[in-house]
Structure formats: C-alpha cells, structure tokens
Amino acid sequence: MKKSTIIIITILLASTNIFSQETLMTINEEKISIDEFENIFYKNNEDIEITKEYLDEYIDLFINFKLKVKESKSLGYDTLPSFVKELDGYKKQLSKPYLRDNNFNENLFNEALERIQYDINASHILIKIDNDDSKTALNEALSIRNQIINKEISFSEAAVKFSDDEYVLDSKGNLGYFTAFMMLYDFESVAYNTPIGEVSIPVKTQYGYHLILVNDKRKAVGERKVAHIMFKTGKGANTKKINEAFKKISETHDLLINGDKFVEVAERFSEDRSTAVKGGVLPPFGVGKMVREFEEASFSLDSPGDFSEPFQTPYGWHIVMLLEDNLVTLDDDLFLSVKQKIEKDSRSKLSNEFMISKLKNLYNVKVYKENFDFLRKIAVKNVLNSTWDNSLLKDGERKIFTIESNPYTIKELSNFILNNQKKNNDFDQLYIEFLNSSLLSFEESQLENKYPEFKNLLKEYKEGILLFDITNNNVWKKAVEDSAGLSNYFNENLSNYKWNERLDVSIFTCLNYNISYKIRNQLYKLKRGVIKDVDILNKINSSSPLNVQLVSGQFSLNENDIIDKIDWKKGISKSIKNDDGSYTIVFVHDILNARAKNLNETKGKVISDYQKYLDSTWIKKLRSKYNVDLNKNLLYSLISK
Numbered sequence: 001m002k003k004s005t006i007i008i009i010t011i012l013l014a015s016t017n018i019f020s021q022e023t024l025m026t027i028n029e030e031k032i033s034i035d036e037f038e039n040i041f042y043k044n045n046e047d048i049e050i051t052k053e054y055l056d057e058y059i060d061l062f063i064n065f066k067l068k069v070k071e072s073k074s075l076g077y078d079t080l081p082s083f084v085k086e087l088d089g090y091k092k093q094l095s096k097p098y099l100r101d102n103n104f105n106e107n108l109f110n111e112a113l114e115r116i117q118y119d120i121n122a123s124h125i126l127i128k129i130d131n132d133d134s135k136t137a138l139n140e141a142l143s144i145r146n147q148i149i150n151k152e153i154s155f156s157e158a159a160v161k162f163s164d165d166e167y168v169l170d171s172k173g174n175l176g177y178f179t180a181f182m183m184l185y186d187f188e189s190v191a192y193n194t195p196i197g198e199v200s201i202p203v204k205t206q207y208g209y210h211l212i213l214v215n216d217k218r219k220a221v222g223e224r225k226v227a228h229i230m231f232k233t234g235k236g237a238n239t240k241k242i243n244e245a246f247k248k249i250s251e252t253h254d255l256l257i258n259g260d261k262f263v264e265v266a267e268r269f270s271e272d273r274s275t276a277v278k279g280g281v282l283p284p285f286g287v288g289k290m291v292r293e294f295e296e297a298s299f300s301l302d303s304p305g306d307f308s309e310p311f312q313t314p315y316g317w318h319i320v321m322l323l324e325d326n327l328v329t330l331d332d333d334l335f336l337s338v339k340q341k342i343e344k345d346s347r348s349k350l351s352n353e354f355m356i357s358k359l360k361n362l363y364n365v366k367v368y369k370e371n372f373d374f375l376r377k378i379a380v381k382n383v384l385n386s387t388w389d390n391s392l393l394k395d396g397e398r399k400i401f402t403i404e405s406n407p408y409t410i411k412e413l414s415n416f417i418l419n420n421q422k423k424n425n426d427f428d429q430l431y432i433e434f435l436n437s438s439l440l441s442f443e444e445s446q447l448e449n450k451y452p453e454f455k456n457l458l459k460e461y462k463e464g465i466l467l468f469d470i471t472n473n474n475v476w477k478k479a480v481e482d483s484a485g486l487s488n489y490f491n492e493n494l495s496n497y498k499w500n501e502r503l504d505v506s507i508f509t510c511l512n513y514n515i516s517y518k519i520r521n522q523l524y525k526l527k528r529g530v531i532k533d534v535d536i537l538n539k540i541n542s543s544s545p546l547n548v549q550l551v552s553g554q555f556s557l558n559e560n561d562i563i564d565k566i567d568w569k570k571g572i573s574k575s576i577k578n579d580d581g582s583y584t585i586v587f588v589h590d591i592l593n594a595r596a597k598n599l600n601e602t603k604g605k606v607i608s609d610y611q612k613y614l615d616s617t618w619i620k621k622l623r624s625k626y627n628v629d630l631n632k633n634l635l636y637s638l639i640s641k
Contacts (some may be wrong), residue, residue: 015039025063025630027070034634037062041638050639059635065623069463072470085466095444096343098454104354108347112338115180115192117328119287121216122191123173125158126165128208132424141202141209148199148211155199155213164208173213176295177287179220185346187212221287224298225324227262229278230272232316242312248545249310255546256307262321264580268509269546271316284326294318305357348449352440367401372431375400379417380427388417401435403442408434474618479611489610490599497597497606500556504590506533507551507562509582515540515547516575516583523572523587531586555591562586601611 024034041058046601048054077083077405088363125144129137147153153161159173168175180188190203191212200212211323231245248269275282287295294314297357301308309321329335342348371504375393390396396411416434417427449453479486479609492498508523509518537550555563566573566586574588599606 018298022252022634023631025628026065027066027626027628030070032066034336034631034637037635038638048267048585052636055635055638059630062630063630064619064622065467067619067626067628069472070626071200071622072466075470077466077469078462083469086465087458087462090465091458092444094454094457094461095447098447099440099443100351101353101354101358103353104479105342106343108351109335109338112180112342112347113330115188116334116338117220117330118192119177119179119218119220120214121177121218122175122193123171123213123215124160124165124168124187125155125163125173125211126208127162127202127210128164134204137209138204140204141211145199145202145211155211157470159213174215176292177216177218177221177407179287181341182261182346185350203427220325221299222325222329223284223286224301224322225284225326226282226298226320226322227266228272228275228282228294228318228320229262229266229270229280230275230316230318232271234265234316235314242317246310246316248311249319250295251546253310253319253542256319261580263305268549268582280321281323284324291315294320298322311375325482356436356439359443363439363442365401365439368399371398371400371410374398375413376427376431379414382426382539383417383421383425383430386421386423386425388414388421390414390418401438403439406442408438473617475611475614479614480608486606487599489613490606493609494596497602499592499595499597499601501568502554502556502592503563503568503588503593504554504592505552506587506589507560507584508533508536508587509549509551509563509578509583511544511547513575513577513583516585519548519585520572520575523585526587527571 022034022039025032037059040062045054045058072078125141127137127141127144135578144158148155148158155174156174160169163169163173165173178191180192182188183191184204184205186203187210187622188359190200190210191214194212194214196214196217198214200210200214202209202211204210229249231248232251233242233245237245252265252269256262263279263281266276268276270276285298287299289295290298291313293311297308297311297318298320301320303321304324306322308318310319312318342351378392379388382392390411391586393411393414396409396414398410399407400410401408413431413434416437417425417430420430420433448458468618500589504524508516508519510519518540519536522531522539525531526533526536526578533550533552537548540548560586562576563586565576566588568588568591570588570591573588576584578584591639
C-alpha cells in the first residue's frame, strides 16, 4: 500500500476539532475522548444507520489504529530522522494555506473565475533578452510595435521576421485559443485586457518581451469528451506507412457510414489500444490540450453522436465522435479547480509577496544596518561572480536582523547565499529573499500556537506516517521479503489456490458471415496441424486488416462470454453471431483439468492473503500487550443522537 494512501485514510479517521475531556476509552494511560471518536465516526458515516453492531465493528477498527500508533511510538518510530524529515515536509505543505492572505487570494480567485468563462485567440511576437540586456529587447519590441501600428508590416509578417518563438513560426505567431491558467499570468493578463484587433504594449515574462495581438474573444467552449479511432503512423513516417494507415481509416469510416457502432468499431480496430478497450473514449479536454488538428476536428462537431471525416495528425489518422459537450458551468467543481490552479500558477508568487508585506507589518523586524553594510562590502563582488565562500566571513555571529527579538545572523545569511548563489546574482536581492523566507519560517513556527486546528491536523499526519511505517515493517514489506514464511503459509493453505477446469483456445472474431466461412475452412487445416492460428490471421487479413481479430489464451467458466457459450470439447466450435453483425468461432486446442496452482502462478494473491494473516496476528499481540478500557455506554449513546 502507498504511504500517501494510508495517510489519507488516517486523516479520514481524525478530527480537526478541539476535543472535550469526556473519555471514551483509555489505552494504558492514554485517554481518547468521545468527541474525537464522534467526529471521526460521523466524518466517515454520514448516511449510515447507527446500530450497536455497527458501532462495535467500527470501534474495533479504531482501536486497532490507535494500538498500532501507540506501538510505533513505544518503539521510537517518531524519533527516527526519516520520520522527522517526512513530517517536516508535510508540515510545510499543510502550512501553505495559513501563509496566504485570504482577501488577496479571493480577489485572484474572482479574477480567474471571470477569465475562465472566455477563450482568447491571440498571436504573439517574442523578443528574447540576451545577456540581461533588457533595455535593448524592450526597445526592439517597441520598434516592431510601431511598425505594425503604422501599417508598415502586418503582425503575421512581423512574427515570421522578428519573433524568437520558433514553435509558432509556421502559424505566423498564432497561438490558437487559450483560457485562464494556460499562459504565464502576466501574459494572460495583458491578453485578456487588450481589445480585439489591437496590439499590446510589450509585456515582460521569463522568456523575454512579448507583443500580443488579440484575434478573437469568445464564450468558453469548455470541454469536449470524444471517442476516437486511430491508425498510427508516428512522426516522420514514410509515404507507404501513411498510405497504409489512410486505407485502414477509410475502410473504418465506411463501416461507420454503413451503421456500425463507433464504440464497437474502436474496440475491434483502433491501434490506440489504451483507449480501444474503452471504445476509444478519451478523458474530457479543453482548448490547447490536443494537437491543433485533433482539437479543430473535435470542436467542429455539433451534436453528441456526430463523427468526423478521417483527418491526419503528426501521430496518425483519426476519426473522432462527439460524446459530451460540456460548457463552462459555475459550480463547486469549477470553484475547486480554479483554487487548485491558483496554487500552482504564477499567481501564487503575487500572493506570497502580499503575505510577506503583511508579516513585515505584523512582526517587529529590526535590521542591523551596520552589520548588513559590513557583510555587503566584503560579499557583493563575490556574490556577483558566484565565488562567495564562508572562509571570507569574519564575526559571523553578528546579528543582521531580528524578528520579534529572534536573532538571524550574518552566518545564516552567508549560508543562504552559498545555497542559492549563481553567476550574476545580486547580493541585495539574495538578502531580501533571505529576509522573506525567514519571515515565512517564523510565521510557520507560530502556526501550532495560533491555530489549534492546524495543530490537530499536524498530529493526524504524524499518526498517519507512524501507522504506515510500522505496518509496512510488520505486514506489507514483511510479506514480500519473508520468502520462507510466505512459502509455509502457501503450503498450509493449498486448498485456497486451485485452477478450475479451463479451455486453451484461439478465438476468431470475423467481420461478417462470409469471413467466418473462410475462417472455418482454414480451421480444418489448423486441426490437422498443417498451419498455425497466426497463419490464418495473416491470410484472411491480407485484403483488409479489419477482416478478423484473434485472441488466444486459457479461460475458465465465467471469465469470457464467448467461452461460456460453446461446448467444452476439442476442435472447432459452432459459429456465434454477435450483436454488431460479426461472427465468432473458437478453436479449442485442449481441455485443461482442474489442479492445484504452484506458488509462482498465484503469488500475488498469496502475498495479499499472507499480509492479512500477519496483520490479524499482530493485532492479537497488541491487544494482549496494551490494556484497552472502553466505555461502551458512552459509545452506544451515539445511537440516540
């Protein structure tokens, strides 16, 4: 089991409330309140009828969880460096919502929510900044803009002539449609605030200066869910391979025109096997998520059930069918999605900067200017050349600033510089970064005192890590690594691991009755041992790859619908007509008798069963080791609530 999974489970078994002191149970001297259990219980059982039987079952699980956590502490798991490091990582993640200003983030949220309801089609010209010469790049961008505005050159011509973005030169700078969060925030903001048909003033991003021409602004088309059929060519395919794929897609398109069901055709023929097994269905996608040809074909379909003409992308030939047309809807799912995207987007930098400003006003920050000047004098040139070293430092314990009387020294700043310096670094900027990170770290250190719910949440993650680590050592990893124990368990439980009677078969699914007739004739040769099943496949599909599909394997009853329909005897089965008009014939090579499995044939299941055995045995030992005193009357009081 993954650690993230067990930690999530633990969180679901926990509350962020401040619990009362009414004790539901004690495990040795540790008291657990009824409020803690009640909050846990209702979090996981909102719509469950509460009975004594159900409470008894649930409290057992809860006790097992608490016993494992207690055992891990008694063994010192919570003192291990690996645990401390991991908990610190979770602490930093959990701290993030508390290290932001809610009002500022709300403004960012509302802005993003407004923008995500519209799609922008824009073209751009990129002028890269060479050797940190920002001024030259800006002047070049302004000059190009003036030429465009004065109609000396069109925007598309200027993009081809001047742009440093080679990826969109073929489209003459056109980026296609995009929506919020698909571009860097500064670029996005200018694009959404520039009127249609106008060229923006130069906007600076990490890539350089951009000129943006807004071509169109429309109501967001949202997402489309489509199914597709694909015959692969791959990038750079030769003419022969492209023509072969085109022949296949054309024949497939004819089947669809003649009324064959798209999902069934995709399952049988599509070479994108990852989606073919699902009828060609792809996850929903919005603008800018697929190659342009695929996107245009998908968004050109009007109604669910419509399918496209064959079209080509760099990856092959496709047909798409529209399944769902999902417009942007202002609902809880969208709100959550927008909030999550803000956290990952360059907008988070703005939020961070605002929070820093707020903390500077909240806490008493005192800068020791004489010490700052002392360090700056000896470090600025070395930092610029990325040659700063602590050996150049003297009197490193001098304070450079304090936060609420907590000192931060020259040596600490020096170490920060060492860890972050690179060529052409600016000393003053690194100092600002150190001060800002120190302010955030100080605020983080205060969270458990300021926010009881944060303290409780951190405790929950702590218990989740402990639960995973000790369970991994005692159950999951042990079951995998203890080969002798696994073998003994398997031998003691042989009756649980058996093969039922099976058929060893080749299953031929034919496009129509005529093809099935040809297959049957070939199967008589297979029966005599003259040819192999793959020879039949190649022969019948020589005129079209869609004629017959072959599946070989060993199946028991209830494992394959076709196998369940035939007589269990060697040789050629009767022809079975399928709902889509195809025919299936099965060649039974052999009937395999029921027998016991060997360990290698069922190792995965044996490991799973062995883990359950180890866990139950371990729980019995813990219940003997620790005294659990449960107030059942208090537990059963939940029934009347």
